[in-house]
Amino acid sequence: MSTAFEELTNRAAGRWQELTDGAEPWIRVGGGVSGQAAGSDEIFTSVLESLDRFDVSARVSRVGSLGLMYLEPIVDVTLPGGSRVFYGNVTKDIANQIIERHAGGGSPVTSRAFAFEGEKTGGLEGVPRLEDLPEFRAQVRIATRNCGRIDPYDILQYAAHGGYSALEKALFRMTPEQALDEVKASGLRGRGGAAFPTGVKWSFLAPSKAPDKYVLCNCEEGDPGAFNDKGILESDPHTLIEGMILNGYATNSNYGYVFIRHGHDIPIEATRHAVGQAYEHGLLGKNILGSGFSFDLEVALTGDSYVAGEETALMEAIEGKRSLPRYKPPFPAAAGLWQKPSNINNVKTLAYVPQIVFNGGKWFKSIGTESSAGTAIVCLTGHIKRPGMYEVPMGMSIREVLEQVGGGVSPGKRIKVLQTGGPLGGVLGDESFDVKIDFDEMSKAGAILGSGGIIVGNETVDVVDLIRALVAFNQYESCGKCFPCRLGNTHMLETLDRLCKYEAKPADLKLMDRIGESMKLGSLCGHGQLGYNPVASALKYFEEEFRVRLRVTQPEGKSTNGSMILPTRTRP
Amino acid sequence: MATTKAELGDSIRERVRCALKQQPQPTVTVLSSLLAVQDAIHYLPDEAIEETAGFCKASVNEVWSVASFYTNFRFTPPGAHVIEVCWGPSCHLAGAQGVLAAVQQELNLFREGETDDRRATLRYNTCLGACALAPVISIDHHLKGRITAGDAKDLAGGLLVD
Ligand SMILES: Cc1cc2nc3c(=O)[nH]c(=O)nc-3n(C[C@H](O)[C@H](O)[C@H](O)COP(=O)(O)O)c2cc1C
Numbered sequence: 001m002s003t004a005f006e007e008l009t010n011r012a013a014g015r016w017q018e019l020t021d022g023a024e025p026w027i028r029v030g031g032g033v034s035g036q037a038a039g040s041d042e043i044f045t046s047v048l049e050s051l052d053r054f055d056v057s058a059r060v061s062r063v064g065s066l067g068l069m070y071l072e073p074i075v076d077v078t079l080p081g082g083s084r085v086f087y088g089n090v091t092k093d094i095a096n097q098i099i100e101r102h103a104g105g106g107s108p109v110t111s112r113a114f115a116f117e118g119e120k121t122g123g124l125e126g127v128p129r130l131e132d133l134p135e136f137r138a139q140v141r142i143a144t145r146n147c148g149r150i151d152p153y154d155i156l157q158y159a160a161h162g163g164y165s166a167l168e169k170a171l172f173r174m175t176p177e178q179a180l181d182e183v184k185a186s187g188l189r190g191r192g193g194a195a196f197p198t199g200v201k202w203s204f205l206a207p208s209k210a211p212d213k214y215v216l217c218n219c220e221e222g223d224p225g226a227f228n229d230k231g232i233l234e235s236d237p238h239t240l241i242e243g244m245i246l247n248g249y250a251t252n253s254n255y256g257y258v259f260i261r262h263g264h265d266i267p268i269e270a271t272r273h274a275v276g277q278a279y280e281h282g283l284l285g286k287n288i289l290g291s292g293f294s295f296d297l298e299v300a301l302t303g304d305s306y307v308a309g310e311e312t313a314l315m316e317a318i319e320g321k322r323s324l325p326r327y328k329p330p331f332p333a334a335a336g337l338w339q340k341p342s343n344i345n346n347v348k349t350l351a352y353v354p355q356i357v358f359n360g361g362k363w364f365k366s367i368g369t370e371s372s373a374g375t376a377i378v379c380l381t382g383h384i385k386r387p388g389m390y391e392v393p394m395g396m397s398i399r400e401v402l403e404q405v406g407g408g409v410s411p412g413k414r415i416k417v418l419q420t421g422g423p424l425g426g427v428l429g430d431e432s433f434d435v436k437i438d439f440d441e442m443s444k445a446g447a448i449l450g451s452g453g454i455i456v457g458n459e460t461v462d463v464v465d466l467i468r469a470l471v472a473f474n475q476y477e478s479c480g481k482c483f484p485c486r487l488g489n490t491h492m493l494e495t496l497d498r499l500c501k502y503e504a505k506p507a508d509l510k511l512m513d514r515i516g517e518s519m520k521l522g523s524l525c526g527h528g529q530l531g532y533n534p535v536a537s538a539l540k541y542f543e544e545e546f547r548v549r550l551r552v553t554q555p556e557g558k559s560t561n562g563s564m565i566l567p568t569r570t571r572p
Numbered sequence: 573m574a575t576t577k578a579e580l581g582d583s584i585r586e587r588v589r590c591a592l593k594q595q596p597q598p599t600v601t602v603l604s605s606l607l608a609v610q611d612a613i614h615y616l617p618d619e620a621i622e623e624t625a626g627f628c629k630a631s632v633n634e635v636w637s638v639a640s641f642y643t644n645f646r647f648t649p650p651g652a653h654v655i656e657v658c659w660g661p662s663c664h665l666a667g668a669q670g671v672l673a674a675v676q677q678e679l680n681l682f683r684e685g686e687t688d689d690r691r692a693t694l695r696y697n698t699c700l701g702a703c704a705l706a707p708v709i710s711i712d713h714h715l716k717g718r719i720t721a722g723d724a725k726d727l728a729g730g731l732l733v734d
């Protein structure tokens with residue numbers, strides 16, 4: 001073992017010992033984007049105020065997200081040598097109580113605790129273990145294993161959980177070829193949408209002898225309803241950084257970029273800080289840990305543009321231009337960023353890599369299904385009891401995920417429609433809810449798993465109106481390079497608008513079909529090629545709802561059927 | 573003493589130059605420069621386009637092509653407060669259209685832009701990233717989730733008076 005690494009792991013173990021078993025309680029306040037939206041910044045402040053008021057001394061950290069977004073703001077308390085007790089939906093009053101009673105050295109505020117971890121200490125009667133919560137029991141947390149557990153701003157906490165040991169293993173005990181072989185053997189497929197085998201993609205780049213080669217990480221994450229890429233960056237950015245260095249090592253590349261959309265300050269700041277720390281600890285830069293391998297990494301930002309998430313458009317954006325997709329070939333492995341050989345992967349894809357290299361490809365392959373190894377990191381939103389970010393093994397049925405993990409819909413209602421895979425994905429109806437979470441099974445059913453967003457709609461949802469919202473997004477976000485996409489989406493939106501206003505003609509359904517076909521045939525990138533998916537899949541499962549709009553005239557006083565408020569600015 | 577328009581332009585140029593120079597990351601491009609300027613002064617005046625062109629050794633046309641493409645760039649100064657409303661599908665199902673309508677009405681604005689008194693700017697956002705807490709809005713870049721149309725109306729109204 002390199003001495004630099006040994007020193008890091010020793011300091012890390014010391015830090016963890018001190019936090020969990022030191023002289024003071026340790027209080028962790030959930031954060032991240034969802035945490036902020038739930039008011040966690042205010043709760044953080046009131047925790048500090050209460051500590052002051054009750055004269056309690058404690059260590060306080062902001063962590064990312066456990067994935068239980070529906071319980072944010074979450075505050076948890078670990079007493080020296082005691083259990084970690086979680087409190088959800090914390091208000092200022094509850095924060096006060098927790099600090100006064102629990103952190104002050106007393107017993108937990110049992111009535112407010114939703115779970116605990118570690119040794120069961122007194123006062124936790126009736127409180128379940130975290131891993132026994134139904135939404136936790138079904139999970140297999142690999143890429144999200146540290147989320148909500150460690151402070152994303154503290155590299156030692158990451159190292160205390162095995163962080164950077166996969167890198168140390170690869171650099172000192174594996175050749176680049178062996179590291180690449182593990183990724184190939186793992187069966188890992190891309191989590192950014194296209195599900196391309198990652199090891200195969202890397203093996204296009206590895207043999208190139210070019211001196212400048214780039215590995216890129218895609219955190220554009222423009223899909224509304226998906227927040228798992230940002231979720232990983234804001235909760236555990238070092239997992240991604242380690243994955244990227246391994247990507248560089250396995251493909252003999254020395255430069256990396258993490259590409260994030262501007263404006264998402266929480267994940268951006270966490271990632272930038274983590275990159276700085278990795279440099280300070282000799283994990284990035286020249287001669288990493290004395291291994292002779294060098295790797296430089298930086299964060300690049302894009303302006304608002306959904307198409308910037310397409311791999312070649314992303315390279316244009318890093319180069320500082322308009323994010324217009326390039327014609328392929330040449331493929332990125334031949335001529336990518338700055339026309340140099342490049343590889344691009346999604347955040348989730350790369351976040352699996354440290355565990356794959358450490359535990360071996362076989363281990364990863366043993367989880368999930370034959371064609372889709374590992375886990376799916378799903379984001380449940382919409383009409384579901386427990387919206388959040390959950391990592392479930394591939395092969396679970398969607399219905400199981402919705403019921404066991406998501407907790408189902410509100411009583412008395414049923415789930416009618418699911419929108420998966422982002423706005424270029426599709427919708428699923430009831431008859432498909434038993435389909436397995438698996439790249440191939442889902443695309444057979446007419447939707448895609450994509451980046452893992454699952455938006456749930458109950459029986460009150462007007463499917464035509466939902467589809468209009470998706471197509472409105474696609475129209476707004478078309479980069480304009482290919483006219484079938486630019487004009488096709490505009491026509492499709494106008495047609496759906498007519499349908500929503502009960503002004504459409506029967507020929508309009510046929511018209512949409514023809515527009516969709518032209519978009520598929522005549523567009524350069526997935527934005528146009530897949531743009532008809534939402535309509536096609538909705539016609540497959542909910543054709544009747546479209547037909548009704550052709551037969552009836554607008555019912556009196558039905559307000560949701562009017563115009564939709566939309567941004568008017570389109571790209572010049 | 574009143575400042576002349578030329579002097580005002582000079583101070584804007586100064587701030588733009590400062591933002592251009594202080595970019596932390598090694599790779600500096602037209603896009604990264606425009607983002608840095610927009611972060612510093614919240615819009616891109618003509619001076620910013622010219623300075624960016626000079627700084628990046630690009631033509632004014634090239635800079636404009638980038639600035640006009642990304643939808644987050646603005647070319648007029650924003651109001652004192654910015655309220656963003658998400659209209660993405662998760663928020664749509666949770667009633668975003670009602671939230672948007674309430675905010676529009678309260679601000680008397682029927683599209684993105686500034687109120688007449690320039691106290692508030694309304695923007696639409698395709699996804700603020702907190703979809704699990706839909707519907708979501710943000711006020712001066714601070715997110716607020718599980719918003720009702722009534723809450724949104726009050727918050728928007730608050731921006732006009734404080
Ligand atoms: C319009 C469009 C938008 C995309 N947006 C994203 C995105 O936000 N994040 C992402 O990882 N991939 C996105 N992709 C897919 C990327 O092109 C690419 O396939 C992916 O980043 C590769 O990573 P993976 O192999 O790890 O999946 C998008 C594709 C298209 C056509």
Ligand code: FES
Nearest residue numbers: 658660663700703
């Ligand atoms: S869809 Fe509104 S925050 Fe994501």
